Amino acid sequence: MVYDRDKKRMRRRHVLRFFAALALPALLLGSAIAAAEWAAPDPPARADAQQAAARQ
Structure with a gap:
């Protein structure tokens, strides 16, 4: 793994979490x-509604 000088990978992981x-x-x-x-x-x-249905 390449050294992450700016800690972007760690920051991205924190944002995702x-x-x-x-x-x-x-x-x-x-x-x-x-x-x-x-x-x-x-x-x-x-x-x-039941009474109206009964009338028809």
Whole structure:
């Protein structure tokens, strides 16, 4: 490996780790929200919609 005089390689690694640390909680939160929405039961049908369908 070539000597990294300006420490650019180390700095790049730190930046990547920083963005990974930001992205991971965002992905987990998004997955949790999506799972909660997917698992939520459908809202009950309104009574007027059932009465309107019965009239037709």
